[in-house]
Amino acid sequence: MPLTPRVTESRAPSTSPGGAEPPGDHDLVVEAALARLDLDTKVRLLAGQDLWTLPALPEIGLDSLVMSDGPVGVRGAAWSADDPSLCLPSPTALAATWDPALARRAGRVLAQEAHRKGAHMLLAPTVNLHRSPLGGRHFEAYSEDPLLTGRIGTGYVTGVQESGIAATVKHFVANDAETERFTVDNRVPARALRELYLAPFEAIVRDARPWALMSAYNGVNGATMTEHRALQTGVLREEWGFDGVVVSDWLAARDTVGAIEGGLDVAMPGPATVFGPALAAAVRDGRVAESTVDTAVRHILLLAARLGLLRGAAPAVPSGRRPAPLDGPAVAREIAARSFVLLRDPAGTLPLDASAAPSIALIGRAARDARFLGGGSATVYPARVVSPLDGLTGALPEGSRLTYAMGADPNDQLEVAAAGFTLRAVLRDAQGAALAEQPLALGRVRWMDAALPDGVGYDSLATVEITGTFTPRDTGTHHFGTAGTGDFRLTVDGTVLYDGADPEGGDPMEVLTGRPIPRGTAALEAGRTVEVSLLHRAPKLAYGPIRGVTFGLTHRDPERDGDRLIEEAVAAARAADTAVVVVATTERVESEGFDRTDLRLPGRQDELVSRVAAANARTVVVVNAGAPVEMPWREDVAAILLTWFPGQEGGAALADVLLGREEPGGRLPTTWPARLADAPVTRVTPEDGVLPYDEDLFVGYRAWERHTTAPAYPFGHGLGYTTWEYVSLEAADGRARVRLRNTGTRPGRETVQLYAEPVTPAEGRPARQLAGFTTVTAAPGETVETEIALADRTFQVWDEAATAWTVAPGPYLLHAARDANAPVLTIRLSTPGRP
Numbered sequence: 001m002p003l004t005p006r007v008t009e010s011r012a013p014s015t016s017p018g019g020a021e022p023p024g025d026h027d028l029v030v031e032a033a034l035a036r037l038d039l040d041t042k043v044r045l046l047a048g049q050d051l052w053t054l055p056a057l058p059e060i061g062l063d064s065l066v067m068s069d070g071p072v073g074v075r076g077a078a079w080s081a082d083d084p085s086l087c088l089p090s091p092t093a094l095a096a097t098w099d100p101a102l103a104r105r106a107g108r109v110l111a112q113e114a115h116r117k118g119a120h121m122l123l124a125p126t127v128n129l130h131r132s133p134l135g136g137r138h139f140e141a142y143s144e145d146p147l148l149t150g151r152i153g154t155g156y157v158t159g160v161q162e163s164g165i166a167a168t169v170k171h172f173v174a175n176d177a178e179t180e181r182f183t184v185d186n187r188v189p190a191r192a193l194r195e196l197y198l199a200p201f202e203a204i205v206r207d208a209r210p211w212a213l214m215s216a217y218n219g220v221n222g223a224t225m226t227e228h229r230a231l232q233t234g235v236l237r238e239e240w241g242f243d244g245v246v247v248s249d250w251l252a253a254r255d256t257v258g259a260i261e262g263g264l265d266v267a268m269p270g271p272a273t274v275f276g277p278a279l280a281a282a283v284r285d286g287r288v289a290e291s292t293v294d295t296a297v298r299h300i301l302l303l304a305a306r307l308g309l310l311r312g313a314a315p316a317v318p319s320g321r322r323p324a325p326l327d328g329p330a331v332a333r334e335i336a337a338r339s340f341v342l343l344r345d346p347a348g349t350l351p352l353d354a355s356a357a358p359s360i361a362l363i364g365r366a367a368r369d370a371r372f373l374g375g376g377s378a379t380v381y382p383a384r385v386v387s388p389l390d391g392l393t394g395a396l397p398e399g400s401r402l403t404y405a406m407g408a409d410p411n412d413q414l415e416v417a418a419a420g421f422t423l424r425a426v427l428r429d430a431q432g433a434a435l436a437e438q439p440l441a442l443g444r445v446r447w448m449d450a451a452l453p454d455g456v457g458y459d460s461l462a463t464v465e466i467t468g469t470f471t472p473r474d475t476g477t478h479h480f481g482t483a484g485t486g487d488f489r490l491t492v493d494g495t496v497l498y499d500g501a502d503p504e505g506g507d508p509m510e511v512l513t514g515r516p517i518p519r520g521t522a523a524l525e526a527g528r529t530v531e532v533s534l535l536h537r538a539p540k541l542a543y544g545p546i547r548g549v550t551f552g553l554t555h556r557d558p559e560r561d562g563d564r565l566i567e568e569a570v571a572a573a574r575a576a577d578t579a580v581v582v583v584a585t586t587e588r589v590e591s592e593g594f595d596r597t598d599l600r601l602p603g604r605q606d607e608l609v610s611r612v613a614a615a616n617a618r619t620v621v622v623v624n625a626g627a628p629v630e631m632p633w634r635e636d637v638a639a640i641l642l643t644w645f646p647g648q649e650g651g652a653a654l655a656d657v658l659l660g661r662e663e664p665g666g667r668l669p670t671t672w673p674a675r676l677a678d679a680p681v682t683r684v685t686p687e688d689g690v691l692p693y694d695e696d697l698f699v700g701y702r703a704w705e706r707h708t709t710a711p712a713y714p715f716g717h718g719l720g721y722t723t724w725e726y727v728s729l730e731a732a733d734g735r736a737r738v739r740l741r742n743t744g745t746r747p748g749r750e751t752v753q754l755y756a757e758p759v760t761p762a763e764g765r766p767a768r769q770l771a772g773f774t775t776v777t778a779a780p781g782e783t784v785e786t787e788i789a790l791a792d793r794t795f796q797v798w799d800e801a802a803t804a805w806t807v808a809p810g811p812y813l814l815h816a817a818r819d820a821n822a823p824v825l826t827i828r829l830s831t832p833g834r835p
Contacts, residue, residue, distance in 0.1 A: 048270025061311020076117030100155030107159020139626025143669030144700030150203030232263030351660025376592025391651030407569030417443025476558025484551030722748035795832030
């Protein structure tokens with residue numbers, strides 16, 4: 001679809017009805033309901049009911065509140081491929097659009113999914129910063145810059161809440177890495193804490209009024225976050241005016257008195273938490289005042305009132321005031337295309353000329369088996385996934401020639417059984433009688449005790465068997481295994497490959513997701529169907545209060561000779577007009593629960609790219625990763641297109657961009673180093689439980705500006721399919737006006753970035769920082785003008801001695817730029833925000 005000329009405001013959308021003050025009767029209804037609760041009932045409400053819900057209290061007309069993970073999709077109370085979810089691109093992709101209005105639409109479409117799934121509270125967005133490129137969960141956060149993160153997060157929260165669903169901003173605060181995340185004490189200097197790590201939370205609380213916030217696992221400056229009264233009460237509530245619910249990250253609450261006195265409202269998951277009976281006992285023996293409990297209960301009841309779950313209180317957003325429904329897959333496809341960053345294209349190789357019936361060699365494991373999202377608790381299972389191979393096959397015109405070669409397999413791990421498997425789960429009691437049988441879309445079951453198949457009681461369940469058939473695609477030695485912990489018997493084609501038990505892991509994500517463990521092999525023929533069975537003789541797990549059934553059957557195709565795979569890819573590239581190589585990380589590289597140890601692409605993918613590029617000068621590399629990777633071949637290829645984790649419609653969006661139907665609209669939300677050794681901030685491993693943020697304010701482009709080595713691609717970088725001339729830059733009354741012209745032959749979109757630079761920087765202050773941004777679109781030859789608000793905090797610093805924000809006097813240089821290192825126009829501001 002061609003772009004139409006328009007201008008998008010840089011500031012996030014204004015607060016919707018979903019984020020406004022509740023109707024006047026909410027306070028009255030909340031107080032009346034609270035007055036009818038006894039102490040034991042109140043503390044039960046604060047403890048949660050199970051993994052995802054708070055209990056219903058019929059005596060006061062309170063319905064059960066259902067929470068769901070979901071930065072990219074809404075899982076609902078179930079965590080199963082049998083209950084599919086829409087899957088949007090990763091949060092890094094959403095931030096790469098630099099468009100709060102598009103983030104707002106993402107929030108709206110996920111709220112639609114929440115309503116469909118019966119969830120009321122979405123555990124998203126993640127607004128922690130990309131402090132180091134080694135952060136294993138960076139794909140789930142937005143960017144390295146607090147202004148960009150805050151604006152995108154504000155748009156997302158606004159979209160969710162104006163649709164009648166609660167957003168939960170997380171993880172408060174400084175949860176910027178995964179190593180020792182349950183116990184690490186992050187020592188963050190006061191200015192860095194205020195100006196960087198707290199800043200996105202503050203902006204979202206101010207501009208979107210979120211109804212909930214999640215407290216992090218880690219500690220900050222000596223206090224664990226679930227007990228951090230200075231931040232959770234002093235800053236969040238008293239200073240910022242937050243009136244929503246503070247919920248713990250799952251299993252993060254550790255001390256009854258510390259948590260309730262520290263400002264935590266809900267300890268999840270329930271019911272066996274530090275609240276509940278333990279909190280009632282603390283009140284009765286005088287360690288906690290009941291009024292402190294009442295304050296937390298008020299927060300929960302107010303949230304219920306806003307959601308329409310408390311009798312007598314009208315919901316903050318009645319169904320008739322919700323935005324019009326959106327086409328979820330269409331939104332996913334739009335975000336993906338808008339997020340793709342064209343890093344390099346010196347000869348104008350892209351877009352490919354579809355009218356010339358091109359000959360394309362598509363290469364890479366991820367081109368066929370899409371890597372569409374990161375690993376961990378954000379995982380959802382969409383009803384369909386469009387791979388790059390699917391997308392190009394469907395989009396190329398008649399007469400085009402598309403060949404596929406794997407080239408190199410980045411994954412040396414088994415994966416959950418999928419292609420070629422037809423499976424079901426059989427649940428039995430201790431006598432072997434079947435309690436239930438359920439078809440499985442994948443070789444994995446994941447049920448919490450409250451979400452077992454109908455007719456099955458947790459206590460009566462004795463065994464679960466994943467059973468069915470497998471029809472191989474390839475002849476050879478197939479690898480089979482298990483995921484999860486427990487007592488297994490694995491049988492393939494009548495042969496028992498494994499019979500034994502394993503202990504539980506340590507991290508709850510290890511328990512819930514389970515790393516794949518090889519158990520045995522079987523020589524199979526392509527097309528010959530065989531019987532498979534994985535019997536779990538002790539399927540019920542318990543990790544603290546978490547009870548359920550979670551394990552899986554895993555598989556890997558026969559290993560092929562790596563040299564031969566690369567030779568086949570080189571031959572395919574040599575015979576084609578253009579080679580498109582898709583390289584990717586794997587779930588063992590980017591996932592929740594661990595940090596990265598390097599930035600290299602796994603397997604022999606670097607070698608693959610180099611060999612293909614030597615065979616075909618028109619080699620386009622598609623980088624399918626959620627965070628920076630090293631690209632030692634980057635100067636040797638014709639073009640590099642970064643697609644992040646592009647969600648379920650990623651392959652269709654890739655075809656749109658490669659063939660020029662859409663322009664790659666993304667700009668980097670984080671700096672990409674050429675090598676890990678070049679990055680200014682890399683430490684993510686604590687020493688004796690402490691991780692010092694010694695870099696202070698110098699994170700991301702702020703650090704690179706004083707670094708001796710230049711990055712491969714700077715913050716804000718990205719190319720399009722047209723060219724732009726910046727005509728003029730003016731500023732007055734805290735706003736800047738930029739005029740620019742599309743000087744190319746195609747309609748296009750430009751991301752206009754403003755950076756403020758003190759003429760005489762103070763000691764310890766970054767040289768420049770992002771002050772505002774917007775996106776504009778224009779037809780060929782058209783001139784557009786856009787107005788951008790300059791963020792007040794650009795010209796302020798946190799005065800630790802005064803514990804207050806103070807204006808940093810000018811003069812300043814204001815740059816209109818294409819990225820953090822590429823100013824185009826510059827004017828002088830004599831005082832902050834004024835020329």
